[in-house]
Amino acid sequence: MLLGPSGGGKTTLLRHLKRELAPVGRASGKIAYKGQPLSGLPAELTAAEIGMVFQNPDAQIVMDTVWHELAFSMENMGYPAAVMRSRLAEIAGLFGLEPLLYKPVHELSGGQKQLLNLASVLLLQPKLLLLDEPTSQLDPVAAREFLQTLHRLNEEMSVTVIISEHRLEEVLPLADRVLLLEEGELRFQGTPRDFVRGAGLALHPPHLAYLPTAARLFLALEPNAVQAPRESIPLTVREGKRWLHSLAERGPGMGEAAADTGTSRLSASASASELLLSCREVTFRYSKEGAEVLKKLSLSLYRGELLAVMGGNGAGKSTLLHVLNGLLKPQRGKVTLAKGVTSGFLAQNPLLYFSYDTVQEELQQMAEYAGLSKEEAGREIARLLDIFRLGDLLLSHPHDISGGQQQKLALAMVMLLGPGILLLDEPTKGLDPGAKERLAALLGELRRQGVSILLVTHDIEFAARYASRCAMLFDGGITSEGTPAEFFSSNYFYTTVVNRMARELLPQALTIEDVMNAWSAFASPS
Amino acid sequence: MSSGFRAMHPSVALLYYAGLLLFATLLFHPLFLATEIAGLTLLLVLQGQGRQLLRALPFFLLMAVSVAVLNPLFSHRGAHILFYFMDQPVTLEAVLYGLMMMAVLLTVFILFISYSYTVTTDKFMYLFAGAAPRTTLLTLMALRFVPLFQRRLRQITMIQRIRGVDAGKGSVRSRMRDGMTLLKVLLTWSLEEALQTADSMKARGYGVRKRSVYGIYRLDLQDKAILLLLAASGLIPLFFWMKGYGVLEIYPRMKPMHFGWADAAMYAGFCLFVLTPPALEGKEKWLWRSSRRSVYPSAIPRKTGTRFMSSHLR
Numbered sequence: 001m002l003l004g005p006s007g008g009g010k011t012t013l014l015r016h017l018k019r020e021l022a023p024v025g026r027a028s029g030k031i032a033y034k035g036q037p038l039s040g041l042p043a044e045l046t047a048a049e050i051g052m053v054f055q056n057p058d059a060q061i062v063m064d065t066v067w068h069e070l071a072f073s074m075e076n077m078g079y080p081a082a083v084m085r086s087r088l089a090e091i092a093g094l095f096g097l098e099p100l101l102y103k104p105v106h107e108l109s110g111g112q113k114q115l116l117n118l119a120s121v122l123l124l125q126p127k128l129l130l131l132d133e134p135t136s137q138l139d140p141v142a143a144r145e146f147l148q149t150l151h152r153l154n155e156e157m158s159v160t161v162i163i164s165e166h167r168l169e170e171v172l173p174l175a176d177r178v179l180l181l182e183e184g185e186l187r188f189q190g191t192p193r194d195f196v197r198g199a200g201l202a203l204h205p206p207h208l209a210y211l212p213t214a215a216r217l218f219l220a221l222e223p224n225a226v227q228a229p230r231e232s233i234p235l236t237v238r239e240g241k242r243w244l245h246s247l248a249e250r251g252p253g254m255g256e257a258a259a260d261t262g263t264s265r266l267s268a269s270a271s272a273s274e275l276l277l278s279c280r281e282v283t284f285r286y287s288k289e290g291a292e293v294l295k296k297l298s299l300s301l302y303r304g305e306l307l308a309v310m311g312g313n314g315a316g317k318s319t320l321l322h323v324l325n326g327l328l329k330p331q332r333g334k335v336t337l338a339k340g341v342t343s344g345f346l347a348q349n350p351l352l353y354f355s356y357d358t359v360q361e362e363l364q365q366m367a368e369y370a371g372l373s374k375e376e377a378g379r380e381i382a383r384l385l386d387i388f389r390l391g392d393l394l395l396s397h398p399h400d401i402s403g404g405q406q407q408k409l410a411l412a413m414v415m416l417l418g419p420g421i422l423l424l425d426e427p428t429k430g431l432d433p434g435a436k437e438r439l440a441a442l443l444g445e446l447r448r449q450g451v452s453i454l455l456v457t458h459d460i461e462f463a464a465r466y467a468s469r470c471a472m473l474f475d476g477g478i479t480s481e482g483t484p485a486e487f488f489s490s491n492y493f494y495t496t497v498v499n500r501m502a503r504e505l506l507p508q509a510l511t512i513e514d515v516m517n518a519w520s521a522f523a524s525p526s
Numbered sequence: 527m528s529s530g531f532r533a534m535h536p537s538v539a540l541l542y543y544a545g546l547l548l549f550a551t552l553l554f555h556p557l558f559l560a561t562e563i564a565g566l567t568l569l570l571v572l573q574g575q576g577r578q579l580l581r582a583l584p585f586f587l588l589m590a591v592s593v594a595v596l597n598p599l600f601s602h603r604g605a606h607i608l609f610y611f612m613d614q615p616v617t618l619e620a621v622l623y624g625l626m627m628m629a630v631l632l633t634v635f636i637l638f639i640s641y642s643y644t645v646t647t648d649k650f651m652y653l654f655a656g657a658a659p660r661t662t663l664l665t666l667m668a669l670r671f672v673p674l675f676q677r678r679l680r681q682i683t684m685i686q687r688i689r690g691v692d693a694g695k696g697s698v699r700s701r702m703r704d705g706m707t708l709l710k711v712l713l714t715w716s717l718e719e720a721l722q723t724a725d726s727m728k729a730r731g732y733g734v735r736k737r738s739v740y741g742i743y744r745l746d747l748q749d750k751a752i753l754l755l756l757a758a759s760g761l762i763p764l765f766f767w768m769k770g771y772g773v774l775e776i777y778p779r780m781k782p783m784h785f786g787w788a789d790a791a792m793y794a795g796f797c798l799f800v801l802t803p804p805a806l807e808g809k810e811k812w813l814w815r816s817s818r819r820s821v822y823p824s825a826i827p828r829k830t831g832t833r834f835m836s837s838h839l840r
Contacts, residue, residue, distance in 0.1 A: 047731030051730075054725070054726065056719075058719070059719045060722065062726065062727055063666060065648065067740075067742055068740075074738075075659075075739060076733070076734060077731050077735055078736050088740070106673070120730065124730070327684050344688075347681075352681060352682050352685040355707045365689070417688075
């Protein structure tokens with residue numbers, strides 16, 4: 001498993017391992033595959049035995065129906081029809097793709113597309129699989145399914161897998177070896193548990209963000225974490241829970257401390273403040289015959305709050321944002337904005353916003369459209385560039401900057417319109433842990449300036465940590481809502497890792513900080 | 527959904543439609559054209575496409591009837607003058623010729639409705655993949671881009687409206703400018719993605735060897751039999767056509783219609799060709815209907831009479 005911040009060289013390394021995709025530039029050193037230099041192997045061998053799956057599920061698909069996409073790689077290798085047929089039957093069965101075989105590709109969900117990509121690579125029976133953040137565009141359920149399939153391949157067919165990933169919680173416990181790459185250098189290499197210990201000892205604090213929650217909690221609470229035997233370091237929820245309970249037994253009972261955790265954060269909730277946006281019994285469907293995506297949905301947003309709307313795939317989260325922003329007109333019900341308040345919408349794909357050749361032009365055109373005068377525009381742009389730290393990129397092409405920067409640029413463009421409400425569609429998708437923290441800081445800054453934020457997300461940890469209110473979208477309506485503590489502690493499965501680990505001891509604890517506070521609150525009086 | 531004629535091997539359908547198109551243009555004879563129209567309509571109705579046909583029919587009729595009306599107004603060939611219209615002679619031959627043209631046009635129209643229902647794009651591509659694998663691949667990829675771009679453009683239009691780019695509002699000039707902006711966004715985005723698609727193709731060994739073709743269709747025994755039947759029955763009218771039968775001569779002077787034994791043989795072969803697919807389709811229909819009416823036939827003999835738990839002891 002490869003870890004590290006975006007731009008640390010993970011993709012470049014993976015591409016070097018796949019000869020067909022080796023980046024252009026000056027290269028030195030040697031890459032050997034099975035003892036042979038990679039560059040000297042026949043083309044058929046490298047194409048078949050080293051498979052690669054990329055980040056974006058859509059961009060890898062070549063054909064328009066599932067069966068044809070699956071057959072594509074085999075057709076390239078010139079296999080006879082009988083071989084193709086039997087291999088396809090085998091893989092389609094393994095991946096459960098049979099019911100989808102004749103479907104057009106664009107009807108598949110993101111998770112299904114990524115499974116299709118993996119399956120079509122596997123049809124060539126590779127010995128080595130390279131995966132470049134394969135789950136970054138997937139929701140948690142689909143991602144888990146994908147990773148489980150991968151784990152099965154690794155276990156049952158002993159395919160070697162090299163994966164770069166930001167979803168550590170699920171991947172790290174499965175990994176045999178962890179490599180930490182930063183600024184093009186290998187900073188660490190070893191087993192996951194050694195990695196945890198190393199992080200506790202020597203690595204910088206930002207590296208802690210790359211540990212699974214259980215391990216981080218372990219490092220924070222276990223009295224002598226660094227010297228603890230390697231096997232006792234917890235990586236998964238189950239191990240974490242066992243360790244936490246044993247810790248609670250060793251120390252005096254934590255039951256009393258449990259009562260008041262989390263409540264301190266709740267007091268700041270925004271129930272009394274001004275209503276900015278309300279939507280009453282909104283019903284929406286895309287076509288006359290289509291199913292209702294939103295059914296009599298009611299929702300309100302108050303000044304200065306961060307409301308996180310969660311829900312499964314296809315629950316209508318994006319549709320809700322489109323309706324709230326007035327991009328789609330509901331058949332029934334009404335969306336009302338407070339007087340003088342406008343809303344800004346940030347779609348999942350920031351590329352949709354760009355139409356000029358430089359970042360500067362994009363911002364200037366937007367300011368012009370917003371009706372700002374020259375000086376105002378200059379001031380406003382300078383302020384936003386400062387907040388978003390985009391100053392160095394003014395003359396770059398919007399397509400040439402990184403994904404996180406593109407998102408920030410699109411957000412800055414939306415902010416130029418001076419919205420009182422920001423509607424964000426999955427802003428944390430594909431971000432590394434550091435970038436997520438920076439995004440949260442940014443949103444906090446905007447909230448302090450009086451902007452209300454509504455975001456739809458799959459990222460439970462992010463919502464639990466930073467939202468002031470959470471809501472669940474299911475079956476076209478809001479089924480439950482409340483402060484993160486209320487919202488998540490009543491859930492059994494759909495909750496944070498810490499909560500799942502500590503729920504018997506501290507039912508309201510959602511984040512590592514909650515547990516640590518409870519711990520010290522308990523420790524100090526005694 | 528696909529059963530009967532539509533479920534057969536694409537080559538059968540292609541032979542059928544190619545043959546029909548050929549006959550529609552070669553056999554300029556009211557009887558043959560009427561039979562062809564009737565056969566195709568029957569096929570469409572049996573396939574449950576009658577509604578589609580009805581929906582498209584007004585437009586087709588308008589086109590075809592206008593041809594029938596216009597022909598005598600512009601063509602004055604022929605010997606039998608019926609009347610004068612604005613000092614122009616309207617001849618019987620021209621009227622009949624116009625009607626025949628109308629029949630040909632209608633045949634071709636209906637032929638294409640049936641064709642597009644039965645032979646989908648990927649079936650067509652499958653047939654030509656063997657001959658020109660690369661071209662077919664390119665065509666398929668290009669075809670995929672049309673709906674893909676439409677979906678993307680819809681998204682872009684929606685988002686760009688936020689920043690005031692709207693091709694549906696404002697003066698013609700600003701509309702055109704905004705439309706160009708939208709296309710530019712689409713193009714940059716799609717080119718960017720196309721690079722990744724190219725990577726994915728390369729990573730999966732595109733161009734390493736000569737491509738083979740994976741087919742989801744298999745030529746089974748029935749397909750072969752039908753193929754043979756169609757070919758044989760299609761050759762009969764073709765043979766007689768080369769001998770000069772089956773074509774009605776109208777200009778310069780209409781010849782009396784003559785129907786001898788040769789014409790009868792030719793017509794029989796033609797009927798066999800035209801009506802084989804509708805017959806297959808009808809058989810399928812009947813099969814399902816009869817299987818619903820009676821118990822599904824089973825090879826296991828059915829026991830009659832009352833059975834008891836202990837009956838196997840006896």
